[in-house]
Amino acid sequence: MEEVKEEHAVHHMNKELLVDSLKNEDIEGFRAEFLELHPYDQASFFKELEEEHREKIYHYLSPEEMATLFENLEIDDDEYKDVLAEMNPNYAADMISKMYVDDAVDVLNELEKDQVVSYLTIMDEEAAQEIKDLLHYEEYTAGSIMTTDFVSISANQTVRSAMYILKNEAPKAETIYYIYVLDEQKRLLGVISLRDLIVNDDDTMIADITNDRIVSVSVGDDQEEVARKIKDYNFLALPVVDFQNHLLGIITVDDVMDVMEEEASDDYSKLAAVSDMDTIDRNPLSAARKRLPWLIILLFLGMMTASLIGRFEETLNKVAILAVFIPLIAGMAGNTGTQALAVAVRGIATGDLEKENKWKLIVREAGTGLITGAICGILVSIIIFIWKGNIFLGILVGISILCTLIVATLAGALIPLIMHKFKIDPAVASGPFITTINDLISILIYFGMATLFMSYLI
Secondary structure, three states: OOOOOOOOOOOOOOHHHHHHHHHOHHHHHHHHHHOOHHHHHHHHHHHHOOHHHHHHHHHHHOOHHHHHHHHHHOOOHHHHHHHHHHHHHHHHHHHHHOOOOOHHHHHOOOHHHHHHHHHHHHHHHHHHHHHHHHHHHOOEHHHHHEEEOEEEEOOOHHHHHHHHHHHHHHOOOOOOEEEEEEEEOEEEEEEEHHHHHOOOOOOOOHHHEEEEEOOOOOOOOOOHHHHHHHHHOOEEEEEEEOOOEEEEEEEEEEHHHHHHHHHHHHHHHHOOOOOOOOOOOOOOHHHHOOOOOOOHHHHHHHHHHHHHHHHOOOHHHHOOHHHOOOOOOOOHHHHHHHHHHHHHHHOOOOOOOOHHHHHHHHOOOOOHHHHHHHHHHHHHHHHHHHHOOOHHHHHHHHHHHHHHHHHHHHHHHHHHHHHHHHHOHHHHOHHHHHHHHHHHHHHHHHHHHHHHHHHHHO
């Protein structure tokens, strides 16, 4: 979203006054009050309005003023189409052209292709071409979230001429804190900060103060990797280059915050075995359609667990007390597997596992499973002996928990690592999925051992 480039005075929003101005068609009164608000407050007010009042705002605000509001508008992705449909097509196209290019692309990506073509045809040719240049990049890559609104200079000029360029470019640039130094072929040579320009003499050559130790990202890099780099290096912006090091655009920290929120929501959706949690479904049919695929998969896995228990029916008939501890064994396996899964997925998401030997994680999780399994196994053995007076039953359940926790912990760590190796999002190894798999494993261990030691239990 838009980077705020100037300090805004704190102005308390008088919603009643704004609504009254709309009802009374007091254009001057509305503009005087509304334009004093921070763009986020403007967007919040706009979002709460009925359609009839929003239509008046389109007449009261210029496309440029509306663009600032739209960049801060937080609505569901599928609502952009409806809001734009309320506007006159020429007004909407003009507004989109006044937005920062990356924000305009985000909005257009939510529309049908014929709508996108229509808006691009209507709007200014130069703005349309800038948007087209970004629209063809694959979603969730650096190219899809970068902006072309940056300031660039050449190395063979002075600080004085660079400041002149900066002053001219600043109004439409998304950030002015970094200025990028390019050669004649538009290849990235280095970067200087606004501070560098301010503290050096006017006659100083840009080449003499350029920092050529550049951290950049490729246009095809995953947006999550970009977010990680900006976080690690504490940058305000990061240059995006092609394979020949031509500067194509920049990604600013505010865009990365949106990416981090999007990725977190996506990972949480998958960990909960829900396909999409970006929007709140008010339609039960739509919500059910998104949840059913995973639930059906888990249903069949659950049927496999039930079938597995059925194979040990003879064991259960001889020692019916074994059935009492099935939820305990399965529950412990699911819990410890989910814990290991969370550690592994977080390590992959934050990049910590890239810096650490993955075998260390596996060995650590195996050790953790051994320690927790041994302690829980001993505790449950003592409790069952006191409760049921059967030492062999207690030992059986205790050993089953020990083996189950070791295997479940390893499964929780290994599955996301294997998926990551094959370029599959490890969050797909969701909590319910790991839990069901570990149910199968734990039942197999429990009843397998019970069958082997049947003579001690009867």
